[in-house]
Amino acid sequence: MRIVKFDLNTYNLTKDLPGGATYGVVEEEVPEIExxxxxxxxxxxxxxxxxxxxxxxxxxxxxxxxxxx
Known part of the structure; x- marks a missing residue:
């Protein structure tokens, strides 16, 4: 199963740019429950x-x- 979450690393690296921050999402693999x-x-x-x-x-x-x- 995959979840999509906000990319905080990219946001924190680009939040002080003159044009504004770059927003992005990343997909993360979640292991199945066994x-x-x-x-x-x-x-x-x-x-x-x-x-x-x-x-x-x-x-x-x-x-x-x-x-x-």
Whole structure:
């Protein structure tokens, strides 16, 4: 997955130019989220617990949005 973000380095280098600063964006590669596995490729117990907690938090958040809205 790629994200696009503001190029602060170029902006800071060119902000004092008479014509103004140069604005730009850069694409950055973001690594995909993977299940934590052991050396045999089996999911670890901590990874499974983490995924279960993440899905429970997501379900609770969505449920709270439906309840409050």
């Amino acid at each position: 299940m934590i596995t052991d050396e045999n490729g089996n999911p670890t117990r901590g990874g499974l617990i983490g995924y279960a907690l993440a899905y429970a938090l997501l379900a609770g958040f969505v449920g709270a949005m439906f309840y409050f809205l």
